[in-house]
Amino acid sequence: MTQYEPVIGLEIHAELQTRSKMFCSCSADYSNAPEPNTFICPVCTGLPGAMPVLNKKAIEQATLVGLSLNCSINEFNTFARKNYFYPDLPKGYQISQYDLPIASKGWLDILDDTDSPMRVVVRRVHLEEDTAKLAHEKNYALVDFNRAGVPLLEIVSEPDMRTVEAALSYATKIRAILRYLGVNSGDMEKGILRFEANVSVRPRGSSELRTRTEIKNLNSFRALTRASAYEIERQIKVYENGGEVVQETLGWDEAHGVTISQRGKEDAHDYRYFPEPDLPPLQLDRNWINSIKNQLPELPDAKNRRFMEQYELKRREASLLTAEKSLADYFEEVVSKSKSSAKTVHSWLTGEFMRYMNDSGQTLEDITLSAAQFAQLIDMVTDKSISGNSGKVVLNEMLNAKRNCDPSQIVKEKNLAQVSDTGFIQEAIEKILSDNPREVEQFLAGKETIVQWLMGQVARATKGKADPNIAKDLLVKTLEARRK
Amino acid sequence: MTNKIDTDMVKHVANLVRLGISEEEAQTFSGQFSSIIDYFNMLNEVDTENVPPASDTTNNTNVLREDVAEPSMSRVEFLDNAPQSERGYIKVPTVLGDES
Amino acid sequence: MQLHTLTLREASEMLATKQISSVELTQATLQRAHEIDPKIQSYVTLADDVALEQAKQADERIAKGKDLTPLTGIPFAMKDAISTRGVRTTCSSKILENYVPQYNATVTQKLADAGAVLIGKTNMDEFGMGSSCENSALFKTRNPWNLERVPGGSSGGAAASMAAGLCNFSIGEDTGGSVRMPAGFCNVTGIKPTYGRVSRYGLISLVSSFDCIGPMTRDVYDCATVLETIAGHDPQDSTTFNSPVPQYNQNLNKTVKGMTIGIPKEYFVSGMDAGVENAIQQAIRTYEKLGMKIQEVSLPHTQYALPVYYLLLFAEASSNLARFDGTRFGLSASENAKDVIDIYLQTRHEGFGDEVKRRIMLGAYALSAGYYDAYYLKAQKVRTLLRRDFELALSSVDILLAPTSPTTAFKLGEKTNNPLEMYLSDIYVVATNPAGVPALALPAGFSNNMPVGMQLIGKHLDEQTLFQVGHAYQQVTDWHKQNPVIGD
Numbered sequence A: 001m002t003q004y005e006p007v008i009g010l011e012i013h014a015e016l017q018t019r020s021k022m023f024c025s026c027s028a029d030y031s032n033a034p035e036p037n038t039f040i041c042p043v044c045t046g047l048p049g050a051m052p053v054l055n056k057k058a059i060e061q062a063t064l065v066g067l068s069l070n071c072s073i074n075e076f077n078t079f080a081r082k083n084y085f086y087p088d089l090p091k092g093y094q095i096s097q098y099d100l101p102i103a104s105k106g107w108l109d110i111l112d113d114t115d116s117p118m119r120v121v122v123r124r125v126h127l128e129e130d131t132a133k134l135a136h137e138k139n140y141a142l143v144d145f146n147r148a149g150v151p152l153l154e155i156v157s158e159p160d161m162r163t164v165e166a167a168l169s170y171a172t173k174i175r176a177i178l179r180y181l182g183v184n185s186g187d188m189e190k191g192i193l194r195f196e197a198n199v200s201v202r203p204r205g206s207s208e209l210r211t212r213t214e215i216k217n218l219n220s221f222r223a224l225t226r227a228s229a230y231e232i233e234r235q236i237k238v239y240e241n242g243g244e245v246v247q248e249t250l251g252w253d254e255a256h257g258v259t260i261s262q263r264g265k266e267d268a269h270d271y272r273y274f275p276e277p278d279l280p281p282l283q284l285d286r287n288w289i290n291s292i293k294n295q296l297p298e299l300p301d302a303k304n305r306r307f308m309e310q311y312e313l314k315r316r317e318a319s320l321l322t323a324e325k326s327l328a329d330y331f332e333e334v335v336s337k338s339k340s341s342a343k344t345v346h347s348w349l350t351g352e353f354m355r356y357m358n359d360s361g362q363t364l365e366d367i368t369l370s371a372a373q374f375a376q377l378i379d380m381v382t383d384k385s386i387s388g389n390s391g392k393v394v395l396n397e398m399l400n401a402k403r404n405c406d407p408s409q410i411v412k413e414k415n416l417a418q419v420s421d422t423g424f425i426q427e428a429i430e431k432i433l434s435d436n437p438r439e440v441e442q443f444l445a446g447k448e449t450i451v452q453w454l455m456g457q458v459a460r461a462t463k464g465k466a467d468p469n470i471a472k473d474l475l476v477k478t479l480e481a482r483r484k
Numbered sequence B: 001m002t003n004k005i006d007t008d009m010v011k012h013v014a015n016l017v018r019l020g021i022s023e024e025e026a027q028t029f030s031g032q033f034s035s036i037i038d039y040f041n042m043l044n045e046v047d048t049e050n051v052p053p054a055s056d057t058t059n060n061t062n063v064l065r066e067d068v069a070e071p072s073m074s075r076v077e078f079l080d081n082a083p084q085s086e087r088g089y090i091k092v093p094t095v096l097g098d099e100s
Numbered sequence C: 001m002q003l004h005t006l007t008l009r010e011a012s013e014m015l016a017t018k019q020i021s022s023v024e025l026t027q028a029t030l031q032r033a034h035e036i037d038p039k040i041q042s043y044v045t046l047a048d049d050v051a052l053e054q055a056k057q058a059d060e061r062i063a064k065g066k067d068l069t070p071l072t073g074i075p076f077a078m079k080d081a082i083s084t085r086g087v088r089t090t091c092s093s094k095i096l097e098n099y100v101p102q103y104n105a106t107v108t109q110k111l112a113d114a115g116a117v118l119i120g121k122t123n124m125d126e127f128g129m130g131s132s133c134e135n136s137a138l139f140k141t142r143n144p145w146n147l148e149r150v151p152g153g154s155s156g157g158a159a160a161s162m163a164a165g166l167c168n169f170s171i172g173e174d175t176g177g178s179v180r181m182p183a184g185f186c187n188v189t190g191i192k193p194t195y196g197r198v199s200r201y202g203l204i205s206l207v208s209s210f211d212c213i214g215p216m217t218r219d220v221y222d223c224a225t226v227l228e229t230i231a232g233h234d235p236q237d238s239t240t241f242n243s244p245v246p247q248y249n250q251n252l253n254k255t256v257k258g259m260t261i262g263i264p265k266e267y268f269v270s271g272m273d274a275g276v277e278n279a280i281q282q283a284i285r286t287y288e289k290l291g292m293k294i295q296e297v298s299l300p301h302t303q304y305a306l307p308v309y310y311l312l313l314f315a316e317a318s319s320n321l322a323r324f325d326g327t328r329f330g331l332s333a334s335e336n337a338k339d340v341i342d343i344y345l346q347t348r349h350e351g352f353g354d355e356v357k358r359r360i361m362l363g364a365y366a367l368s369a370g371y372y373d374a375y376y377l378k379a380q381k382v383r384t385l386l387r388r389d390f391e392l393a394l395s396s397v398d399i400l401l402a403p404t405s406p407t408t409a410f411k412l413g414e415k416t417n418n419p420l421e422m423y424l425s426d427i428y429v430v431a432t433n434p435a436g437v438p439a440l441a442l443p444a445g446f447s448n449n450m451p452v453g454m455q456l457i458g459k460h461l462d463e464q465t466l467f468q469v470g471h472a473y474q475q476v477t478d479w480h481k482q483n484p485v486i487g488d
């Protein structure tokens, strides 16, 4: 039986988070608009006679993204009209870029499903305008133009991915880069970032490109992976049944887990692109491009390499931190304020701290705990002022408190300080031994493992505050003394 | 290049620009289009080898606007001109399929 | 006193010396329009209330003597393709018959700021698609010189309102001769400025890369005055020039002696009426007498100007007119539409006239997959050659001189059944628009009692020379001072 191999390419649509829209001065922050159709003007609602004017910031941000994806920035680039009718497209054309996009021929290195590195070629990055929002009602639809004209970046890859996992890895990395650059929040629920997958399958080992389908409007990583996996299986079945895959545009039905054909669209796909006569071309000179290059922050890959060297972390450990720039920054701040090792800080951050975020559904932006106080807490455990378990209790307390609080204050309030006062511990041991004569007999008879049980009693009696090393020494000494 | 624009082609381009068209209209236009396109074919005489296309005569480049958000136009006025609206939205008939 | 034949400059002097108030002048203009215009039908909308309010404000400005401009208090007419906030703007189309813009075009705003008084909106070929004003979906405008004849197009209403004395100046728009050709038919002075000299923001686009707003006036002096007011960089139109606008009238009287006029030989071949040719030859002799040199030049791609012009017009217009879809403004078939595609099909079927339909369909054809290279792209390449023709010809002469039309105004209905023949009437005026160069139309005499127009074509952004040479002509001729007797 033929073994099939998927061939996947991704188109990623990322809104740019400028203050104003792509071609007019309306606020681009449409998700915070008070009401529908309140961030509008003649330009973004396509009123007769209105004309577009390019937003400088959008050009800068698009250039940043192009450079981050190792693209060449096209010094001469132009805008074009993509003509089609739809109620979310007020002018009857979308201003986009066609034969001369702002950036092209780049690449991005990712890890595939077997964790081996692979390179995905980025064909082009181009600027366009987002459409209005359409709400489908039963017998009609409602249009809100607040989103119309928000700058939108389209990042198109070559069909280089051979597994759903690789596609996910690529998408995840693009999202991380966009967030690093501060040009896109990566919010998929709000549609600020969305995906389109081009999928085809072919016999393994073959190099042909078979008919592909396009799955539109994938609004989460889950939708991306499920829809791609479904489509791969569907196409394999078509071939195995002797059929042919039809080139078409598909939608993804999340509820039923199936791709659905969007019929009746193909006839309209003659977009009649031509140069946008209302916008003069862009002539980006070398110096300007270099000045944008200088604004590039350290990107996830570089940061990962540095973390591995500087903090002696393994690749996976480092990438847990560098996936999010804010987390990586927080980590470095805690390390710089702490006397403990980077490894220790790493295990606190990726352990109890992340568990708290996951459980509470919070993001780093919601956390008020300062790096300094987190560092102070970790150091208290390291220098044994409190036990590791107490440390976790205090951390959760601090995270919940939603205020800047001193960890030593919480330790005091909760009476969690670790005790190394031998007198206090000795007292507790004496009481335990006299309460449990049978266990003492067993120890004297040679059953040394009973020490662990007795240590548990000590911990309970001292409410975990007893320094376990000291307590064990004292316990063994006291038991040995009974032999004589 | 064929010069004849038959009624099927007329209907095709009418659909591209979303223009309702009757059979008779398609026939009338078909006749008119063929003579106009014939006339346009005169351009084939011109040697345009190595001639760049001109889409703009100003030679302007890099006309950019600072990223500053300004207040919007009145929604009331916008909706006043709309054939149908509801709860602050523009209202349109049922939309079949999805194109974007 | 014959108020309706006053030049802008004369009216402005009367206002400044308080011989008349703006309200009086405006009332007289409106009254004449209400009396005469039913015969001409140059206005789509007479904005009596707006006009009188603006006139009142102008009088206050004049009384205070502050912020006065040469246009303060002067009644003018505006082509109905230019957006006027609160005043219906129809493009003479059914699809916009009841459309009232929520904003002003930049030109509208500049004129309002200068204190000019908007009398009304003038008729045109629907969306500017036509050469006779007969393609207006609302009604046909007549030529004030002969009511059986067309005023030319597409700015036919603008030229007719001017010729009939129904305003002191008029704003037209020239996509491929739409100011110059009707100016010639109606004995009016008018300019198509350099592309990008006047903001298009708020002008309902026909061909974004050709459209030029330009004034129509009684003489060159007025034309320069109005252009100076409306020209200049506009942050809302990225295709406008940044360079400052000259004070044209300061250099109007400079001598033209020793300057050279180029006569493009391709414009004087066949098809031109003898009467038109006579008038033009006479004008050339007049310039010779003024000490100018005459030189034959060649614009070798002239015969291709018409197909280039129309192909690019169709293509851009098919896209520009896509926004008229019945969902946000204008005519809408929303009541009967069963789905959204249906609302498009029905609205556009009912709302657009035949010429508009023809052009947007042919435009879609020229841009569609498989035909783009042969038509749209080819036309853009030949456009480069047209532009080079003008550059080369104008490198050896100061200006070019040519007629605005091969004939004088033709009869209503004469060419309506043959679209291609109608296109050919634009033969002398279309080439300048793909090339972007400025051109000034001037009255150049009469043939069989109908006006003959000529045009001067200049270098990029050199409107100054056009005005200077045009003004010199009007100092020694009085064609531009002739006014029609409006018949019944």
Ligand SMILES: [Zn+2]
Residues within 6 Å of the ligand: A021, A024, A025, A026, A039, A040, A041, A042, A043, A044, A045, A149
């Ligand atoms: Zn806007």
